[in-house]
Amino acid sequence: MLKIKDLHASVEDKNILRGINLEVNPGEVHAIMGPNGSGKSTLASVIAGKEDYEVEGGKILLDGEDIEELGAEERAHKGVFLSFQYPVEIPGVSVTNFMKTAINETRKAKGLEDMPAKEMLKLIREKSELLEIDRKFLSRSLNEGFSGGEKKRNEIFQMAMLEPKLAILDETDSGLDIDALRIVANGVNKLKTKDNAVIVITHYQRLLDYIVPDFVHVLHNGRIVKSGGKELAHELEAKGYDWIKEEVDA
Amino acid sequence: MDLKEKLVSSFLAFENTVDVDSPIHDIRIEAMKAFETEGFPNKKQEAWKYTSLNSILKNDYSVFPKHEEALDYKDVKKYFIHDIDSYKIIFIDGKYSSHLSETTHDDIDVCLMSAALTKPKYRLIIENYFNKVASKDSLAYLNTAFSNEGAYIHIPKNKLVDKPIQIIHFSTGNEAALMLQPRNLVVVDENSHVQIIERHQSLTDNPVLTNSVTEIFANKRAIVDYYKIQNDRQTASLIDNTYINQRAESLAKVHTFSFGGKLTRNNLNFYQNGERIDSTMKGITIIGDKQHVDHNTLVHHIEPNCESHQDYKGIFDANSTGVFNGKVVVEKEAQKTNAFQANNNILVSDKATINTKPQLEIFADDVKCSHGCTIGQLDDSALFYLRSRGIPENEAKGLLMYAFSNNVLDSVKIPQIKQRITKLIANKLGVNIGFDL
Numbered sequence: 021m022l023k024i025k026d027l028h029a030s031v032e033d034k035n036i037l038r039g040i041n042l043e044v045n046p047g048e049v050h051a052i053m054g055p056n057g058s059g060k061s062t063l064a065s066v067i068a069g070k071e072d073y074e075v076e077g078g079k080i081l082l083d084g085e086d087i088e089e090l091g092a093e094e095r096a097h098k099g100v101f102l103s104f105q106y107p108v109e110i111p112g113v114s115v116t117n118f119m120k121t122a123i124n125e126t127r128k129a130k131g132l133e134d135m136p137a138k139e140m141l142k143l144i145r146e147k148s149e150l151l152e153i154d155r156k157f158l159s160r161s162l163n164e165g166f167s168g169g170e171k172k173r174n175e176i177f178q179m180a181m182l183e184p185k186l187a188i189l190d191e192t193d194s195g196l197d198i199d200a201l202r203i204v205a206n207g208v209n210k211l212k213t214k215d216n217a218v219i220v221i222t223h224y225q226r227l228l229d230y231i232v233p234d235f236v237h238v239l240h241n242g243r244i245v246k247s248g249g250k251e252l253a254h255e256l257e258a259k260g261y262d263w264i265k266e267e268v269d270a
Numbered sequence: 271m272d273l274k275e276k277l278v279s280s281f282l283a284f285e286n287t288v289d290v291d292s293p294i295h296d297i298r299i300e301a302m303k304a305f306e307t308e309g310f311p312n313k314k315q316e317a318w319k320y321t322s323l324n325s326i327l328k329n330d331y332s333v334f335p336k337h338e339e340a341l342d343y344k345d346v347k348k349y350f351i352h353d354i355d356s357y358k359i360i361f362i363d364g365k366y367s368s369h370l371s372e373t374t375h376d377d378i379d380v381c382l383m384s385a386a387l388t389k390p391k392y393r394l395i396i397e398n399y400f401n402k403v404a405s406k407d408s409l410a411y412l413n414t415a416f417s418n419e420g421a422y423i424h425i426p427k428n429k430l431v432d433k434p435i436q437i438i439h440f441s442t443g444n445e446a447a448l449m450l451q452p453r454n455l456v457v458v459d460e461n462s463h464v465q466i467i468e469r470h471q472s473l474t475d476n477p478v479l480t481n482s483v484t485e486i487f488a489n490k491r492a493i494v495d496y497y498k499i500q501n502d503r504q505t506a507s508l509i510d511n512t513y514i515n516q517r518a519e520s521l522a523k524v525h526t527f528s529f530g531g532k533l534t535r536n537n538l539n540f541y542q543n544g545e546r547i548d549s550t551m552k553g554i555t556i557i558g559d560k561q562h563v564d565h566n567t568l569v570h571h572i573e574p575n576c577e578s579h580q581d582y583k584g585i586f587d588a589n590s591t592g593v594f595n596g597k598v599v600v601e602k603e604a605q606k607t608n609a610f611q612a613n614n615n616i617l618v619s620d621k622a623t624i625n626t627k628p629q630l631e632i633f634a635d636d637v638k639c640s641h642g643c644t645i646g647q648l649d650d651s652a653l654f655y656l657r658s659r660g661i662p663e664n665e666a667k668g669l670l671m672y673a674f675s676n677n678v679l680d681s682v683k684i685p686q687i688k689q690r691i692t693k694l695i696a697n698k699l700g701v702n703i704g705f706d707l
Binding site: 069092096100102108112118123125126129178 | 650659666
């Protein structure tokens with residue numbers, strides 16, 4: 021589904037990604053771990069199409085198609101979803117209206133009619149229940165005054181609504197208490213099918229107790245320096261990142 | 271002949287059409303003299319530093335349209351807020367259109383200035399209120415000199431006016447260029463409540479210049495809710511001079527929606543003569559091309575325990591220019607004043623300009639006054655967030671600009687106006703926002 025080949029990316033002349041190789045197939049859950057500043061969030065943003073980053077080499081293929089020239093919205097239409105580490109507050113646009121716009125624009129891009137209002141309401145009800153979101157919450161301005169946990173839950177609600185092929189969860193566990201973490205992870209697990217894939221980006225192993233990865237990759241200095249199964253996450257949790265750094269530097 | 275000379279010489283012709291023996295005419299003559307001395311304002315004057323009238327004064331305007339024109343309601347319906355029941359005072363090329371209007375003398379007077387200025391039954395109100403709050407500046411003088419027609423609204427005490435009043439000035443393009451000087455008087459007595467919608471609409475691309483004066487008196491505990499919809503063609507210019515005199519515990523709100531026109535200057539002045547007065551002025555400006563919108567506001571806090579709220583949002587595209595000059599004066603006696611002012615702007619293009627200037631003159635020591643102005647671009651991270659959810663760049667920008675201006679609409683009390691303005695905003699931003707507004 022996603023194939024990243026020798027990806028190099030920089031921001032303001034600073035090299036952040038220095039040759040990433042990654043392959044994600046349908047049905048898989050990949051975790052990308054690594055110390056602060058290793059390039060985890062950059063990788064997520066580059067896949068989602070943030071224009072602040074300059075791709076200087078390599079390829080990102082989605083179902084075999086090079087998506088480098090595509091805008092963020094076109095990638096979204098092809099099924100890429102990024103759950104933001106810091107969701108942006110948009111006062112004046114309610115969660116519901118935002119979702120309606122996002123869904124209908126995506127449908128429009130696929131040559132489909134707007135989703136009928138009744139169907140939309142049903143979908144909203146269904147998905148908000150999945151994330152244990154109160155109805156009143158949906159008429160509030162997007163992310164405005166939301167707690168950290170509410171923001172993250174709202175991100176996963178959006179993911180549930182949009183049903184992406186490839187979901188990238190960027191530090192979704194940060195700022196979550198254990199109950200919120202359970203709800204969010206439960207949501208992600210319920211959305212998981214054999215046809216979609218999830219990339220979980222996290223600093224800690226905690227979230228991976230709930231969303232169990234098939235593969236764990238360690239990012240350091242803009243490269244994936246170690247890959248393994250879920251046991252690698254436990255090893256990192258127990259030993260920290262220093263041993264990896266030492267291993268790489270050696 | 272330049273416009274000033276033309277106006278001065280037209281005054282003689284104008285005198286043939288009005289009652290020169292009425293005391294009103296003495297006021298007109300004085301005003302004409304004052305205008306003759308002062309002339310049109312220019313950029314050397316502080317209040318006109320960023321707005322030049324030169325480009326609009328050079329047209330050869332007709333001051334008196336030659337013939338009367340009729341319009342079919344169906345052709346101009348879209349300029350009305352037509353989905354509500356309302357009183358209507360409609361003018362075509364400066365002349366009253368009885369066909370399109372719906373006036374009343376039932377308990378309240380919603381009628382014509384020309385009638386009010388000549389008929390004895392209005393004499394007392396005219397004597398007490400006419401030209402009593404309009405300021406001493408040259409454009410107000412000019413309007414006063416030619417004052418004859420416009421809307422006259424008098425709401426006696428304890429009346430909740432059952433429906434809004436729409437005042438619309440159409441210009442048909444029968445003249446190659448037309449200058450209009452409507453004069454409105456609104457008197458709202460104790461405990462009464464009125465809602466007014468005002469609009470100026472040109473129907474062709476022939477130049478129109480409107481220099482309008484509206485005097486509003488909100489007496490004790492009166493509530494005045496006034497909406498100005500400025501979405502005219504880019505060949506029409508408007509100088510709107512509005513003066514509001516408020517008495518104790520009255521509440522006056524003016525919303526100004528500026529989406530069109532070539533040059534629009536809003537001189538909006540509130541005078542608080544009494545305690546516990548609330549004055550609110552809000553505006554949304556969305557312009558592009560070479561359009562120019564200038565909001566020049568004044569709140570004069572004269573007595574204690576009053577409030578004023580100003581909130582203006584501006585979105586400027588292409589080569590458009592905007593001005594916000596908000597003056598708040600708090601007199602020494604006006605203790606416990608709460609005065610808030612905000613002016614936030616987004617420049618969409620590199621060539622657009624906004625000049626924003628808060629001007630606070632505070633002589634009292636126990637007051638709460640705040641002001642803030644911002645000029646910015648759209649937030650890139652917000653744009654990326656929206657796009658990453660599948661919303662295309664243009665729609666995302668539109669949505670962000672909509673969100674930026676949206677909160678100004680919270681205080682709009684007539685749902686149909688809110689709906690109309692929201693639609694105008696969406697059109698103006700060129701986006702289908704994709705949900706029911």
